[in-house]
Amino acid sequence: MDRELHEECGVFAIYGSKNAASMCYYGLHSLQHRGQEAAGILVKDDCEFNIQKGEGLVTEVFDTSSLLKLKGDVAIGHVRYSTAGGGGLANVQPLLFRTMQGSLGIAHNGNIVNANELKRELEAQGSIFSSTSDTEILGHLIKRQEGHMIDRICLSLEKLDGAFAFLILIENALYVARDKYGLRPLSIGIMPDGAYVFSSETCAFDIVGAKYLRDVEPGEVVRVKKDQLLTKKYTQAVSDTMCAMEYIYFSRPDSDLDGINxxxxxxxxxxxxxxxxxxxxxxxxxxxxxxxxxxxxxxxxxxxxxxxxxxxxxxVGRTFIQPxxxxxxxxxxxxxxxxxxxxxxxxxxxxxxxxxxxxxxxxxxxxxxxxxxxxxxxxxxxxxxxxxxxxxxxxxxxxxxxxxxxxxxxxxxxxxxxxxxxxxxxxxxxxxxxxxxxxxxxxxxxxxxxxxxxxxxxxxxxx
Incomplete structure (x- = not known):
């Protein structure tokens, strides 16, 4: 293809594995084709959040010693190619929000088309953004809602328009969500030890040894808490309209999208x-x-x-200079x-x-x-x-x-x-x-x- 066309991003999460960081690393490595500019992993150990991220390939950002420091049984990860918001370390995901009410980590594949409109509204209400990534919008929206976390997430997602697959990690649960149009892929798998995994593409399941269960449905939020899955639709106004370029170019040939290889x-x-x-x-x-x-x-x-x-x-190196x-x-x-x-x-x-x-x-x-x-x-x-x-x-x-x-x-x-x-x-x-x-x-x-x-x-x- 014409090589100036670039991939989107890739997300991977695992819940309930004693080797969460390592499994996330392998999952992200299998999704490397979706983004080569930056990578990050956020791990939860009890109520402690540990994060490592940086610019470069997965193998450049992480090594054995750094993965050993990321202790915990839940992890979310991201490989990035910058689209909306541009590059820079501030935009490398996952994003971690620390507040008086608890910490919140978010990773996102896709693009929010009403991002500027929402940013203007949030800034008028006092929000201050630390990055130019549209991913940060969801964190601000969630913190402004009230009620149970799944309801806060659903109310926030309803305000977003565009394409997305979100991973949202809090102290006691992992949430994943897919846009109401089904533009971006997101699948659910399970490990032999019962740990749940989520990935932009099913090829990552083969790498970590997980069995594919199903796709996250358009407009659906899936919560994993105490090893139990709960699902909820945040909107009924759904369609199922996968991006054709996922099949044509972006996804790995060994991935299945919507049940199709x-x-x-x-x-x-x-x-x-x-x-x-x-x-x-x-x-x-x-x-x-x-x-x-x-x-x-x-x-x-x-x-x-x-x-x-x-x-x-x-x-050939990613950063080959051609002056x-x-x-x-x-x-x-x-x-x-x-x-x-x-x-x-x-x-x-x-x-x-x-x-x-x-x-x-x-x-x-x-x-x-x-x-x-x-x-x-x-x-x-x-x-x-x-x-x-x-x-x-x-x-x-x-x-x-x-x-x-x-x-x-x-x-x-x-x-x-x-x-x-x-x-x-x-x-x-x-x-x-x-x-x-x-x-x-x-x-x-x-x-x-x-x-x-x-x-x-x-x-x-x-x-």
């Missing part, structure tokens, strides 16, 4: 892409890593062989290499999962032609991204999106491909839900068609 949906998208945009070529290649499944599907449907024509260097255009070009070569013996003198179909700004697609096409490919035809296993996402994905400006400014012919010329085609909206919906007998959800396709599932408040002001 991600690898399977990507492979089906590749098959559908061939049906919609066939081409007579010699070889099919996929851009690593998230496009490999779609490339396999395109190959299976077409009968054209799939080959590893591009190789990804997994050891000049020459170094930026070299940076692409460091991250991706074309296998000349595979593509030389061949007509090639390059399968990718999306195009955002077009610059990386152009460089990869150039890379393949430099390696000797006679023709490079580009097929994209998602519809063209024409509209910003305000639900936790880093595409919040019209100016960033090349498909908003160019039609397919102009874009094809720009990236120097021999042909270009995107899968249709109907095609991607069919690929995701066509073979499912269990899925209840529809898809949010707003970044493709501008049909947003929420009101956008002031989100378009800077576009």
């Amino acid at each position: 991600v690898h399977t949906t990507r492979k089906e998208a590749g098959k559908q892409l061939f049906r919609e945009a066939p081409i007579d070529v010699d070889v099919i290649i996929g851009v690593p890593d998230s496009s490999i499944s779609a490339a396999i599907g395109y190959s299976e449907e077409s009968g054209i062989p799939y080959e590893m024509g591009l190789v990804k260097n997994k050891y 000049t255009q020459e170094m930026r070009e070299q940076g692409v070569r460091m991250k991706l290499s074309a296998v000349s013996s595979i593509v030389r003198n061949k007509k090639v179909v390059m399968i990718d999962d999306s195009i955002v700004r077009g610059t990386t697609s152009k460089r990869i096409v150039h890379l393949l032609k430099e390696a000797g490919a006679k023709e490079v035809h580009v097929r994209i296993a998602s519809p063209a991204i024409k509209f910003p996402c305000f639900y936790g994905v880093d595409t919040s400006s019209m100016d960033e999106l090349i498909s908003n400014k160019m039609d397919i012919d102009k874009l094809c010329t720009y990236i120097e491909a021999d042909s270009l085609a995107f899968i249709s909206e109907a095609g991607i919906s069919r690929a995701i839900h066509g073979n499912s007998t269990t899925s209840k959800c529809s898809l949010c396709l707003a970044c493709f068609n501008g049909d947003y599932v929420t009101e956008l408040y002031d989100s378009f002001e800077n576009n």
Whole structure:
């Protein structure tokens, strides 16, 4: 895909494990693809809260000695890619609120679209914010409510609009909640020792040895207290509209979303892409890593062989500095290499999962032609991204999106491909839900068609 598109965040929690911090560490490590800028773990031991967080990968923020210091049987964790609120240590989660009434920890995946409106209201009532993260809003809202904690949380969540999966830790309970639209995934699992786990993706359950139980429902709050689950809907105005990009790009291929395996949906998208945009070529290649499944599907449907024509260097540093255009070009070569013996003198179909700004697609096409490919035809296993996402994905400006400014012919010329085609909206919906007998959800396709599932408040002001 066009590498400027960035993941959202990932959350993981465990309740009732003597090794809570270590299990949380492994869970976050399996969710690292959802955010590489920062990580944090908050642990509760009796009524004591201990937190460690920092900027960097999970393995950079934590080591054995630091995990041993995080004692407790309940933990919530977070991996971050900054979207709303920007970066910086103050925005690294979980956020910990210490008050006279007790401590409160919060971790959040997603984006609150009415955040500015709520911040103005809260500041007018005397709230002071210590970060620019919209996650902090929920902490202030909860502290301003009265009654039992679950009722305070429900009243607060009702005020939020947008996409979210929240983890909320207090002295005697863990709460998890999912937005009423079901835009962001959140699943429940159980460990062999009876500990409950919660994760943005089910792939984390496999890593820690947990069994998947079910998804948190849209508009649902789940409380774990004294090893018992209690659930409550904070609103009845729910839909089930999973972000399509979770299937197309964000989630790991070994995760299941709404009962559907991600690898399977990507492979089906590749098959559908061939049906919609066939081409007579010699070889099919996929851009690593998230496009490999779609490339396999395109190959299976077409009968054209799939080959590893591009190789990804997994050891390129996250913070590789590219101060000049020459170094930026070299940076692409460091991250991706074309296998000349595979593509030389061949007509090639390059399968990718999306195009955002077009610059990386152009460089990869150039890379393949430099390696000797006679023709490079580009097929994209998602519809063209024409509209910003305000639900936790880093595409919040019209100016960033090349498909908003160019039609397919102009874009094809720009990236120097021999042909270009995107899968249709109907095609991607069919690929995701066509073979499912269990899925209840529809898809949010707003970044493709501008049909947003929420009101956008002031989100378009800077576009």
